[in-house]
Amino acid sequence: MANGPAPFSDIGKRAKDLLTKDYNYDYKFVLSVPGSTPMGLVATGLTKGQIFLGDVSAQYKSGRTVVDVKVDTYSNVSTKVTVHEVMPSTKAVLSFDVPDHKSGKLDVQYIHPQIAVDSSIGLNPSPVLTLAAAVGHKDVHLGCEVGFDTASASFTKYTAGISFNKPDLSASLILMDKGQTLKASYIHSVDASNKTQVVGEMTHGLSTLENSFTIGSAHAIDRYNTVKTRFSDKGKLAMLCQREWRPKSLITFSAEYDTKKTEVAPKWGLALALKP
Template sequence: MGKGPGLYSDIGKKARDLLYKDYHSDQKFTITTYSPTGVAITSSGTKKGELFIADVNTQLKNKNITTDVKVDTNSNLFTTITVDEPAPGLKTIFSFKVPDQRSGKVEVQYLHDYAGISTSIGLTANPIVNFSGVLGTNVVSLGTDVSFDTKTGNFTKCNAGLSFSNADLIASLTLNDKGDTLNASYYHTVRPLTNTAVGGEVTHSFSTSENSITVGTQHSLDPLTTLKARVNNFGKASALIQHEWRPKSHFTISGEIDTKAVDKSAKFGLALALKP
């Protein structure tokens, strides 16, 4: 574990990755190549039913400045410029989307041994301002995530979170949707040598009194092959296998079945990532 509490987005991240990361119901292909000058070009294509979505991302690193430019099939241009550590612990991110003139944003992140702060502001006449901050250590941390729309004078987001970590257990509790949704999650390392872990997430909505429960596990068959499985209280069961057939290149096969309607067709997904 790191020294500090990290950013607000790190609260519950281990459990989210265990339960949701790499599960696909589509066909996705990603290939990354590098030019002689060090420019990384990543081409991605995703087939969702009859719809095909593609994009090309170009990344250039020059000392502590990273520039990402992505173009998708809808002719949208996404640009992100990241300046890493202009001062110790500081990171500045400038991003915008063309042709959306209201998409420009500047974000500043600061990581300290006892704090993690991220604040952003839109580059418009009446911007949306976001602030998230975490105080604590790598064991216990408390944070908040707030967005304010200066045009309407309303808070568009007001969240709070608590995280506890030790050698093999990470637990978190967050209050989202302006106090309407309570989320509790945990991640428990069972056997580090085989990357075996279990996790769970419980979400309760105060306005609808509905509960959502998801539990999952992961296990490495060998250093290159990982199995994952999950199930929720709605009867949806999913599993995947991911194999790294060469360094940084892997394929993932995942499937989902509705145990309460087994007559329906199962969903399958395939993801292939190639890197030199």
């Protein structure tokens, strides 16, 4: 794929990942076995209260084609076929679930040095169409996304956003919810080594005039240990501690406390990811 601007979905992603990625309030286990052959295997288990959910994923690579197959607890089978360079600078992804015969979807991504285009269409008699495009020059990216439901002949979404990115900071502004909500985010490294980062995200309802915000931080204590924090205007305080005890093998502890509901016990979770 040619180098070019990031897709529209990446606008505001750095701030969102710092605030939400790896937070988990259940018991989660992931085992990844890449192997020396083109076949890879990933097993995931998640305990939610008294319910255990698990799935097994297999990946096969052959040339420019990658096939991913996942089987979940309820024997549902999800398949994704990715073909790189199906045309110059173009990637195509075909996905479908079994036994849901209406779940088929085709995604096509085109990346040019100045523009990135993502399109999606459901493979059923009344598909939902989605088209996203982003243009970029140096550190500034501008994009929009439109969704259209052919069954109701109506737009399901239209979103626009702009972002400014540097190695030590990122700022974005997104108009979402069909023009009803404005979301701004900012992430900044407070030291030259990028070991400590702070982030803020704020949303403003243009019709309701309601505001909400979330602030957070991430600090790399050393090459193996990371601590993250998060606080929202709803009074929820969260913390995450993550240790990489061997390459790409992580143990993560997360906890969240609602300061406005002191009678409710804090939520916490433990996640273990293993890669032999």
